[in-house]
Amino acid sequence: MRIEIITIGDELLLGFTIDTNAAHLARELAAVGVEIVHRTTVGDRADDITRAVSEALDRTGAVVTTGGLGPTSDDLTKPTIASLFARRMILDETIVEAMKARWKTLKRTGPFPHSNYAQAMIPEGAVILVNRHGSAPGIWLDDDRSRWVAMLPGVPREMRGMLAEELLPLIVARAGAAGAAERATVIRSRTLRTTGVAESALADQLGDLARGVNGLELAFLPGVDGVDLRLTVRGLAAANADVALAAAVMKLRERAGRCVYGEESADLGEIVLDMCRRRSLHLAVAESCTGGMLGSRLTSVAGSSDVFLGGVIAYDNSVKRKWLGVSSDLLDEHGAVSEAVALAMARSAREGMGAEIAIAITGVAGPDGGTALKPVGMVWVAIDGRVAEARCLHLFGTREEVRLRATQAALDMVRRSLDTH
């Protein structure tokens, strides 16, 4: 099955917004064996939308659009494609009721906005794609030659939810019900996540595997969390693709060793929380330059409350002294960015919060505040638990990147320390 994607919106065409929806759609569709052969972006103009959709229908007969489903006047997708399919727009009462219910549950004040009714107008004979993540419903429209257009919202969160819950099942069914997944060849990939090692050092460590594993493409994807290794297989049936990937992943894991902390979109915070949970350990934090980023990262994981107790954001030295009992002498002698202060912050947080492990971060995030002895990017990370240890990091990047790298490195210190016992 071959599909075209049309992303709609002036903000995309003018370059105000980078189009992430198209990439997400392509990956999700490829994963079920659907090939994207052509992608188009047009602005919020009826004639441009009409021409793009009809050209796409002539080429493949299967089109997914994003954008232009909202309540405002620049949202033209539904009426435009309806008239291309020669359908009247009709008010769907079920959508109105759903939106009114949602309005109530969100405890929005004031009367139900009249502009919402525009979102309840749908082309005659359309299938409604339920939006559980926002108010604008999606639309699936067939013509008599079994050509179809599926319209999704442009807000990424809403588009992703609707794609997974509503559209993908429809497309898989359309692609030939059961068995299609087996028959079709797919493009699949698996990703190993590494941290604490530079891209070039990792490449050296991988040796010949750096150029590919068992004939599978290997891509190095460096980011603030570390270097991801993505293996990709093409042109095999789903089952064979998975087997080939599994073998390559095993080989790659052996060579990469301890720097691998997970696969796909694994989050090191979640992994550390699980390791602590299995060992009945509780976590606390004491943050200076990261200002709460580590705590925020840990609590972004649902269910973190049985492991993570809390922490102190000791940004100003007065807070380090008063709330973490770091002595003025220690601060004067070593400075706030030092092994001694990092260790003191961690110990105090662990004892004060009644945790078994505490993590402390203190450093120079920049862009200002660096000195010859303590340059921007210098960060001390300490953990206090069964043992107390501290590491000095020299991180690069913007202020925010230094903070993100420090947070990841702190979590990795806990992972490695727990790995060993």
Place this chain on the structure above:
Amino acid sequence: MRIEIITIGDELLLGFTIDTNAAHLARELAAVGVEIVHRTTVGDRADDITRAVSEALDRTGAVVTTGGLGPTSDDLTKPTIASLFARRMILDETIVEAMKARWKTLKRTGPFPHSNYAQAMIPEGAVILVNRHGSAPGIWLDDDRSRWVAMLPGVPREMRGMLAEELLPLIVARAGAAGAAERATVIRSRTLRTTGVAESALADQLGDLARGVNGLELAFLPGVDGVDLRLTVRGLAAANADVALAAAVMKLRERAGRCVYGEESADLGEIVLDMCRRRSLHLAVAESCTGGMLGSRLTSVAGSSDVFLGGVIAYDNSVKRKWLGVSSDLLDEHGAVSEAVALAMARSAREGMGAEIAIAITGVAGPDGGTALKPVGMVWVAIDGRVAEARCLHLFGTREEVRLRATQAALDMVRRSLDTH
């Protein structure tokens, strides 16, 4: 002048790479008054490239492509478009010499790779766009009906450099030689950032302006920070465009009122820090469900240290009791997610940290832990300063979105409270 962009590459079509080139091209071209009317992405297949380029030439006669200029076998852009223009490919000695020189300066070891000769093959009669940032040169090709295609590399750094140094001057000249900058019309936009109001309610509040201001397009861009309002002007000379935007912005600000907190990419955290700095106020935080997100957001702003002192991440109730002195009675009577506890957290943080204002957040981020009385998304935000006030929010979205919206709402409470005195 109207132009189409065609980005070429399997990695774009498969969604492995997010297409940032298209957005950059659109912004740069719009700035010199060139309008992008259509954007296409195709894979590394000759027939797809041919069809996309000829369709685009039929529509506008002016096309910029990116990608497929490299030395490898999947780089098909030049030969494919050459045959579409019925041109032979010929070896360009100047390019060979340039690449050999570059090879030396980069101190590359080994012999000059033969695959590089592919990059020196250009269509007969083509104009070469010099690449000072990589090895693959760009190409400008005219046909006898003065329709043209400009081919840029896909590597963003190389594409951006070649666009600025080689292609934009050619296009400006093409658009009308000297004085073009004055005569040419531009596409410009300004964005007002609003928060604390739903898109549909904001549309109602704006009334007739929701459909456009003084004839300028108005786009509604909802996100976790609120709803951005983007005004766009087209078809005016630069100076007139700015005047028209200024007038429309003023009109829109009047109608939108207090929900407007800034323009363009303004960050509410930075705005609140500035408001406190001007009033010599210091900030502290006490965070439960956001777990440090508010502190992290404030400290992401360089120079926040003269306003932000720190805070307590009181995730577990034991920390609320021991570190913020929230009494067990209060917690038992009202629960952790309550006005009373939010106010107590804020007061204790302000007094304990020696701040003039403290912000407290406690809520149900979800996905679990909701009850009939305290559903997921219910968040209490309190500020304690000259006055103490608390607000109950009912937020939607994922766990992370609820936390982001709560953080933004807490900052907005401070903004509005400081606005009034």
